[in-house]
Amino acid sequence: MSYDSAKAAFADWGVDTEAAIERLKTVAISMHCWQGDDVVGFEAKSGSSGGGIQATGNHPGRARTPDELRADLEFAYAMIPGRHRLNLHAMYMDTNETPDRDEIEYRHFAPWVDWARSQGIGLDFNPTFFAHARADDNLTLSHPDAGIRDFWIEHGKRSRDIAARIGAELGSPCVNNIWVPDGYKDNPIDRMAARKRLEASLDAMLAQPHDPEHMLDAVESKLFGIGVEACTVGSHEFYMGYAIRKGTLLCLDMGHFHPTESIADKLSAVALSLPRLLLHVSRPMRWDSDHVILQNDDILAMAQELVGADLLDRTFIGLDFFDATISRTAAWVIGVRNMQKALLRALLMPWERLRAAEDRLDFTTRLTVTEEVRDLPFGAIWAEFCARLETPTGLALIGELDAYQASVAARG
Ligand code: RNT
Ligand code: ZN
Numbered sequence: 531m532s533y534d535s536a537k538a539a540f541a542d543w544g545v546d547t548e549a550a551i552e553r554l555k556t557v558a559i560s561m562h563c564w565q566g567d568d569v570v571g572f573e574a575k576s577g578s579s580g581g582g583i584q585a586t587g588n589h590p591g592r593a594r595t596p597d598e599l600r601a602d603l604e605f606a607y608a609m610i611p612g613r614h615r616l617n618l619h620a621m622y623m624d625t626n627e628t629p630d631r632d633e634i635e636y637r638h639f640a641p642w643v644d645w646a647r648s649q650g651i652g653l654d655f656n657p658t659f660f661a662h663a664r665a666d667d668n669l670t671l672s673h674p675d676a677g678i679r680d681f682w683i684e685h686g687k688r689s690r691d692i693a694a695r696i697g698a699e700l701g702s703p704c705v706n707n708i709w710v711p712d713g714y715k716d717n718p719i720d721r722m723a724a725r726k727r728l729e730a731s732l733d734a735m736l737a738q739p740h741d742p743e744h745m746l747d748a749v750e751s752k753l754f755g756i757g758v759e760a761c762t763v764g765s766h767e768f769y770m771g772y773a774i775r776k777g778t779l780l781c782l783d784m785g786h787f788h789p790t791e792s793i794a795d796k797l798s799a800v801a802l803s804l805p806r807l808l809l810h811v812s813r814p815m816r817w818d819s820d821h822v823i824l825q826n827d828d829i830l831a832m833a834q835e836l837v838g839a840d841l842l843d844r845t846f847i848g849l850d851f852f853d854a855t856i857s858r859t860a861a862w863v864i865g866v867r868n869m870q871k872a873l874l875r876a877l878l879m880p881w882e883r884l885r886a887a888e889d890r891l892d893f894t895t896r897l898t899v900t901e902e903v904r905d906l907p908f909g910a911i912w913a914e915f916c917a918r919l920e921t922p923t924g925l926a927l928i929g930e931l932d933a934y935q936a937s938v939a940a941r942g
Pocket of ligand 2: 709783810850
C-alpha cells in the first residue's frame with residue numbers, strides 16, 4: 531500500500547501520520563554496548579560476567595576490541611532510522627593501561643567520546659559492579675567489609691566523574707545508571723543491615739553534586755538473580771524510596787519484576803513521584819533472560835503508556851538484552867527497530883476517541899477501537915519513516931544484515 535493511501539486510512543480515524551512520524555524522529559534510544567560482545571568488556575581479564583547475568587550462545591563474530599565494537603555499532607546505527615545514543619559500561623574502557631575499577635579516569639574512555647562526536651551521537655554510562663574478583667560473593671556496595679565497600683564506592687565516584695565529563699564534552703546529559711548485583715542465595719538473617727550498608731554506600735557515592743546538564747544519576751532495582759534467589763538488597767521498594775528521597779532517576783528493567791507484573795502499568799504510578807525515569811527495555815523469558823525485544827504485548831503496552839501518559843519527554847529509553855545465539859549486530863538492529871515500531875504504533879492510536887470512550891464508561895467502544903485499529907496499514911507508515919531516514923526495510927534490510935554478519939564471521 532502507498533504511504534498516501536495509508537495516511538488517508540489513518541486520517542479516517544482522526545490520526546495524523548505526519549505528526550507521528552515527526553514525533554518518532556525526535557526519540558533517541560540508548561543502545562547498549564554489551565549486546566555486541568556478550569557482556570565481556572575490554573579489561574585485561576577473562577571469564578563470565580557474574581552477578582547472575584549471562585549471555586548464552588557462541589555465534590561467530592563477537593567484537594573483541596573497541597575498534598571491532600565501533601565498526602559493528604556504526605553498521606547497526608546505519609540500519610536503524612534516526613539518531614540514537616550509545617550506553618557504555620565502565621568495563622568497555624579503551625586504553626592500553628590496565629586500571630583497576632577504582633583507578634578509572636576519563637582518559638580511559640576518551641576514544642569513545644571522540645568517536646561519539648564524529649558520529650553525532652550521545653553517550654550514557656554505567657559503573658560495572660560485576661565481573662570482578664571483589665564482586666565474586668555477589669556483594670559490593672553492601673558488603674560487610676568496609677574495605678570492599680570503599681573500593682566500589684571509589685569506582686562509583688569515578689564513574690560519575692567520567693559520565694559528567696562525557697556529558698559536558700558532548701553537550702548532552704549522560705545518564706549514569708547504577709546497578710549492583712548484591713544479594714543472598716539463601717535467607718539472610720539481617721536484611722536491614724545489608725540495606726543500610728547499601729544506602730550509606732550510595733550516599734557516599736552520590737555526595738558530590740554534578741550539573742544535571744552533564745550527568746544524571748539513575749538507580750536500577752531487581753527482584754532476584756541466579757545465585758541471589760533469597761534476597762536482592764537493591765529491591766524495587768528500596769530504590770523507589772531512595773530515588774524519591776534523593777532525586778535520582780529510577781531505572782525500571784522489564785526483566786526485574788515478577789513475570790505477572792506489568793512494568794507498563796508502573797510508569798504512570800512512579801512518574802507521580804519522580805520527574806524522570808530510565809527504562810531498560812528487555813524481554814524476560816521465565817527469568818531475567820534478556821532476550822531480544824519483540825513487538826509483543828509487553829513492549830506495545832510500554833510504548834502506549836509512554837505516549838498516552840505523555841512521558842516520552844521525561845523517560846530515557848535504554849535497551850538491555852544480550853543474545854549470543856544470533857548475529858549480534860542483527861540483535862541490536864531488530865531490538866531498536868522494534869522499540870521504534872512500538873512507539874510508532876502508539877503514536878498512531880486514536881487517543882481522543884479512546885479517552886472519550888473510557889470517560890463515559892463505554893468499554894465496548896474502547897475495546898472495539900483498540901482491536902480494529904490493529905488492522906490499519908501500519909507497515910506503510912513505518913516504511914515511509916524508514917525511507918525518509920534512508921534506512922532499508924524488509925528484504926533489503928535482511929540482505930544488509932546477512933552481508934555484514936558474513937564479513938565478521940571469521941573473527942576468532
Ligand atoms: C542486570 C541489569 C543490568 C545489566 C547491565 C549490563 O540484571 O539488568 O542493567 O544488564 O548493567
Ligand atoms: Zn538492566
